[in-house]
Structures are given as structure tokens and as C-alpha cells.
Amino acid sequence: MAQLNRENYSSHRSANPPQYNLEQVKIGVIHMGLSAFHRGHQALFFEKILRSGNFNFGVVGVTQRSSDVADVMNSQDCLYTINEREGAGFAPIIVGAIRKAVFFPQARAELLEIARSENLKLITLTVSEKAYQCNSARNGVNLSSAEVQADIADTNSLLTFPARLLDLLVARFESGMPGVAVISCDNLPTNGDITRAVVVDLAIKQNRSAEFLNWLKSEIRFPNSMVDRAVPAITQDSIDEFYQSYGYEDRSLITAEPYLEWVIENDPVSEYLAPVGARFVEKVAPYEAMKIRVFNGAHSALAYICQLAGIEYVAEGVVDSVIGGFIKNFQEKEAGRSFVAPADLNPIEYAKIIRKRVSNYALLHKSLQIAMDGSQKLPQRTFASANDLLKLDLSTDHITLIIAAWLRFLEINEKVNDPLGASLQNLVRNPDALQSVSDTLSFEGLATKVDPKLFPQIAAWLAQLRVKPVREVLQTLKS
Numbered sequence: 168m169a170q171l172n173r174e175n176y177s178s179h180r181s182a183n184p185p186q187y188n189l190e191q192v193k194i195g196v197i198h199m200g201l202s203a204f205h206r207g208h209q210a211l212f213f214e215k216i217l218r219s220g221n222f223n224f225g226v227v228g229v230t231q232r233s234s235d236v237a238d239v240m241n242s243q244d245c246l247y248t249i250n251e252r253e254g255a256g257f258a259p260i261i262v263g264a265i266r267k268a269v270f271f272p273q274a275r276a277e278l279l280e281i282a283r284s285e286n287l288k289l290i291t292l293t294v295s296e297k298a299y300q301c302n303s304a305r306n307g308v309n310l311s312s313a314e315v316q317a318d319i320a321d322t323n324s325l326l327t328f329p330a331r332l333l334d335l336l337v338a339r340f341e342s343g344m345p346g347v348a349v350i351s352c353d354n355l356p357t358n359g360d361i362t363r364a365v366v367v368d369l370a371i372k373q374n375r376s377a378e379f380l381n382w383l384k385s386e387i388r389f390p391n392s393m394v395d396r397a398v399p400a401i402t403q404d405s406i407d408e409f410y411q412s413y414g415y416e417d418r419s420l421i422t423a424e425p426y427l428e429w430v431i432e433n434d435p436v437s438e439y440l441a442p443v444g445a446r447f448v449e450k451v452a453p454y455e456a457m458k459i460r461v462f463n464g465a466h467s468a469l470a471y472i473c474q475l476a477g478i479e480y481v482a483e484g485v486v487d488s489v490i491g492g493f494i495k496n497f498q499e500k501e502a503g504r505s506f507v508a509p510a511d512l513n514p515i516e517y518a519k520i521i522r523k524r525v526s527n528y529a530l531l532h533k534s535l536q537i538a539m540d541g542s543q544k545l546p547q548r549t550f551a552s553a554n555d556l557l558k559l560d561l562s563t564d565h566i567t568l569i570i571a572a573w574l575r576f577l578e579i580n581e582k583v584n585d586p587l588g589a590s591l592q593n594l595v596r597n598p599d600a601l602q603s604v605s606d607t608l609s610f611e612g613l614a615t616k617v618d619p620k621l622f623p624q625i626a627a628w629l630a631q632l633r634v635k636p637v638r639e640v641l642q643t644l645k646s
């Protein structure tokens with residue numbers, strides 16, 4: 168089976184290969200966290216810049232926890248395909264933008280060299296919610312707890328993402344080169360502000376010089392950004408199916424929905440990114456709130472409800488009349504009313520488009536995948552909206568049920584993929600539903616605390632979910 172590589176990529180005409188010369192591409196972007204999401208989203212923007220004839224936007228993708236993804240990418244000269252799928256349609260594009268894939272611990276010297284280079288314009292991040300680790304930084308609080316001090320001990324030894332990012336920025340400062348933009352592409356409100364807080368706090372803890380700190384604050388830009396595209400984890404079946412249709416094997420294949428959006432706070436990089444479709448706005452917060460509360464909130468809701476109902480893919484859940492109806496009401500009556508929407512978007516219309524996108528069955532987006540890391544996702548996806556709804560005196564019927572569904576998911580699974588999973592599971596397994604809710608949601612590692620006034624309502628749902636099938640419980644809310 169011929170694997171995609173530098174020798175054969177240009178012969179795969181039907182997969183839209185790059186026409187530019189790969190040799191001419193210079194590295195202009197360091198991307199930390201070489202996830203499927205980066206390959207399916209930001210890398211495509213850089214690919215479009217290269218295809219427009221500007222060869223300064225090659226990417227070095229950095230893996231952090233293991234070299235696996237970099238190894239696969241290197242086995243095919245960092246070339247890979249994004250296959251946009253909807254219904255029976257395939258729309259592939261071979262991407263050449265990622266010119267290097269490296270594992271941080273093995274490639275630090277090379278990365279520091281790139282950090283010092285004149286052509287570097289951007290550092291982008293998809294390191295997942297948990298990598299920002301400092302809940303106090305997420306809450307805008309000064310870092311001081313013992314837990315954070317322990318993190319900092321780690322960060323000094325370059326084991327964590329903030330320490331690695333700081334390492335690169337120190338190298339750039341020492342080289343005398345101008346500042347760059349650091350753009351977080353993780354689903355966190357104020358992701359740029361959080362990144363800045365984490366890096367500045369760490370620099371202070373490491374006793375960096377006043378000159379460096381001034382430079383960091385004035386020359387490094389951290390625009391907030393909102394990213395949107397569903398890019399599920401790839402399966403061997405999708406790789407095989409793609410091979411049958413296109414005649415080459417791509418072990419780094421990406422399946423993505425056609426929808427693609429990147430909204431960034433005004434920044435000089437708009438010169439390059441705006442012409443290829445990124446949107447620049449003065450304030451990203453209302454777009455982030457809409458995306459995280461109305462889309463990701465519904466996605467997580469579907470994930471836990473599908474898990475409790477034994478449904479493998481969220482696309483199956485959203486078209487089910489009971490589950491889909493519940494999601495619609497949650498979006499329209501609660502999530503979409505919990506914040507001030509952007510002037511150019513109507514939450515009800517937006518929510519309708521989201522449900523349509525999520526029903527794209529060809530993506531095979533697993534409920535179990537979206538259910539992972541709930542403790543890192545739900546604070547911004549549902550806890551914050553629940554508290555806001557309470558303040559606004561609006562209905563919390565659906566959102567409290569969603570939080571209860573997450574608790575039930577934690578309770579019944581032996582092991583969950585979540586950094587706080589084991590601790591939360593211990594707390595949730597209490598026969599007294601109110602005690603269970605109160606202990607679990609008060610756990611100190613959670614970045615946002617649900618208002619205790621909502622505990623009785625959440626506990627009432629949990630008590631029902633303990634004895635009745637989830638669809639039956641949802642039906643009690645039928646409007």
C-alpha cells in the first residue's frame with residue numbers, strides 16, 4: 168500500500184495536492200500541540216497562505232507528551248490529507264503547510280533556533296483545556312497555592328507547556344528579534360488572556376529580568392481567539408475507506424466537517440490571515456460565549472446523554488426526537504439566553520445551524536470522545552451559564568439535568584478519561600444525591616464553582632437518573 172510522501176503526493180491529483188514547491192517554504196509558525204484539531208483547522212489557513220504564493224508560513228508542529236504523532240507525520244514527510252465529509256461526499260486536500268514535526272524534549276535546540284529566527288511570525292497553541300492547568304490563572308487570581316507552587320517546580324524543568332512556551336519566548340527576547348503573536352486555539356473563554364497570565368506569572372516565579380518582563384508584556388501579543396470546526400479522532404476504518412477511494416494510504420488522515428471558522432481579536436497578523444478567511448474583531452468574548460455555551464455546551468450535553476443512553480455517535484443523538492428536542496430547548500431557552508449575544512448573530516438561528524452540523528453522520532464523532540475531560544470543559548461550557556441563568560432569574564431545568572448527566576456518567580463508569588476523574592468519582596459515589604452533588608461540585612480543582620443554590624435541582628435530576636433510563640427523565644421536561 169503506497170503511503171503518502173514527498174515522492175508521490177503530486178500524482179494524487181484528485182486529492183488536491185499543493186502546487187507550490189515544498190523546498191521554498193520557510194517556517195513562520197511554531198505550533199504547540201500537533202493535534203488532529205490543529206491539522207484540520209489552523210494548518211489549513213496556513214496552507215491557503217502558501218497556496219496564494221506567500222511561502223513564509225510553513226509550520227513546525229511540536230508534540231509534547233510523546234513523539235507518536237510526529238513520528239507518523241515524519242514517516243510521510245509531514246504531508247497529510249484533510250478530508251471534508253458530509254453525507255456521501257468526500258472533499259480532500261493534501262496539506263503541505265506543516266514542514267516539520269518534532270517532539271519537544273528531543274528538539275529543544277532546533278525550536279530555540281526557530282524562535283530566534285527573523286521569519287517567525289506566530290506561535291499557535293492547541294494544548295487542550297487541562298494544559299493551562301492553573302485554575303487560579305483561569306479565574307484571574309494570583310498564583311499562590313501549594314498546588315500551583317508544585318506546578319511551578321515542574322515548569323522549571325521544562326515539563327509543562329507554559330514552561331516550554333516561556334523557554335521559546337526567552338530565546339526570542341535574547342535574540343533581539345521583534346515580538347510575535349501567541350494565539351491560543353483552545354476552547355476557553357479569554358484564552359489569550361489566560362495564556363498571558365500563565366506565562367507572565369511563571370516568568371515572575373522564575374525571577375526573569377525586569378527587561379524581559381517588560382518586553383513580554385509590551386512586545387508579545389496574546390489576542391483572544393475563537394476556533395470552530397469539528398475534527399473527530401480518526402479511525403483505521405476511515406483510513407482504509409480513504410485508501411479504497413484515492414489509492415494511497417494516509418496514516419495522518421484528518422476527517423473534518425466542511426465548516427471552518429477562526430475569529431481573532433484585532434492583531435497585525437490579520438494582514439496574512441484575513442485574506443484566507445480568518446475574521447478579525449475588536450472583542451472576541453461574545454463569539455466565544457456563543458460558541459462555547461451554545462455549541463460546546465450542547466455537544467457535551469449530547470455526549471453524556473448519549474453515553475447514558477448507549478448511543479455511540481452524537482449525530483445519532485441529535486436526530487433522536489427526545490434527545491434532539493431536549494438539546495433544542497436547552498440551546499434556545501437556556502444556553503442562548505445566558506449571555507449577551509454578538510450583534511450579528513441570533514442565538515436561535517445559530518443553534519439551529521449547530522444541530523444541523525452535529526447531525527453530520529459521516530464524521531462519526533463519538534460521544535465518548537467528547538465526554539472526556541469533563542472537569543476541564545464543563546466549567547466554561549455549562550457551569551458559568553448555569554450561574555448566569557440563576558442571576559438572570561431564567562430557567563435552569565435543562566442545564567441542571569446536563570450537569571447531573573455528567574455526574575451520573577462519572578458514577579457509573581469504572582474509569583474515565585479526565586485528569587480529575589478518580590477524585591470526582593470517589594465523591595460522586597454517595598447514595599445521598601444532595602451530598603454527592605455538593606461534594607463533587609465543590610471540589611477545589613474545578614475552575615468554576617456551580618452556585619450551591621442549584622445543588623438541590625441537580626440532586627433531584629441525579630436521583631432520577633439513578634433509577635430511570637435517561638430518555639424517560641428527559642421526557643419529563645417535554646414542552
Ligand code: CS2
Pocket residue numbers: 354394395396397398463466467536537544
Ligand atoms: C468538542 C469540540 O471534543 C469536544 O469537546 O466539543 O472539540 C468541538 O468539536 C469543537 O470545539 C468544534 O469547533
